[in-house]
Amino acid sequence: MTRKKRRLYFVILGLLGLGVGTALVLTAFQDNIVFFRSPTDVAEGKINPTQRFRVGGLVEEGSVVKDGENVSFAVTDMTNTLHIKYVGLLPDLFREGQGIIAEGKIENDGTFVASEVLAKHDEKYMPREVADALKKSGRWQEGTGKDGAPVAQGVKPVSTAPTSE
Amino acid sequence: MHRFANPTQFMRIANAIFPWVAGLAVILFVIGLPIALVTSPPDYQQGETVRIMYIHVPSAWLALMVYGTMAGGSAAFLIWRHPIANLTAKAAAPMGAVFTGLALVTGMLWGQPMWGTFWVWDARLTSFLILFFLYLGYLALGDAFEDSERGDKAAAILCLVGSINIPIIHFSVTWWNTLHQPSIMKLGGDGVKSSVDGSILLPLFVMLGAFTMYFFAVLILRLRSELLAAKIRNARLSQAAVGDALGQAAE
CATH class of the missing domain: 1.20.5 (Single alpha-helices involved in coiled-coils or other helix-helix interfaces)
Incomplete structure (x- = not known):
């Protein structure tokens, strides 16, 4: 050799x-290495309740209640839901149906008290007209990629609207 | 392979390619910058902030591609003692470091308004920061030895060891959940698909091409000056040797 x-x-x-x-x-x-856990992980008791962690999912439609800086909302992975309380400013992208990640702890009453809320941006990029056209034609799926791919791992949306293609 | 080991041959090929890559870089920047920064439509969620992506994604792409080039060069240097491969890796390294820094900074500027934070320690951001340190380590290690040959070898080994980080960066958004969004291009059973609308994808591709051509053009320039510097060094050394020999003969 x-x-x-x-x-x-x-x-x-x-x-x-x-x-x-x-x-x-x-x-x-x-x-x-996983950055956040899902509400299902919480429901299945996979997380030590005394520990701080991040939970990620979609902000449930109709769950957001704002009172000044006090916000409460629910985060869902379409299987399980977790109620979150937060005091402070929310990122601009925060809205119902948006993927978010909250860091905090579960209190005794079962709500998650967040000290930080971050908006998760998906890989969908399009002009407003295209987004409007998709919504009009009913091919829009909140919280999914353009081709129906889930926004976040561990977040599995149930498709109610007809999928594109 | 060994045809390229001859500096004269190599420079002949590089000089022939240079006007093409430099010209393409200029043309693509002239087309791409106005579309990307002015005329392309704002995103439905991000608004004008989407334009940061036209700098961020090409910088991140080059950060990875330059490292790939350096890893290939370092391997060829360690295995076949290919001098030009080593020179290529060394000439590419500062550019890779700058592109990595640019991707990090533009990413932070985008993250603050969109995510609500400049930085998080998720898998993508952390592995990318490690890439930046690998570049700095490579540059520092190459200069850390009295004997430049030993420095080159140490740096080449560091470069190869660090190359394990490249697939980790690429797949970090697939293997783990992260704050960073997944890849916009997906390779499925029915070919490559993108989750980005054409009106945003087109300027992105033009900018990707422009950045890549710019890298190759500057790489050739850097290699040319390195090879010329080596030629001058050798000429000086042989001149000095001739001078010594003449001096000794006169005595």
């Missing part, structure tokens, strides 16, 4: 080993 070949195999084996090692580490830390 020439030295060049030996170096080639060494680099390939090194990268393979590194790849496998990284994959194992990332799999082991799966739960820590």
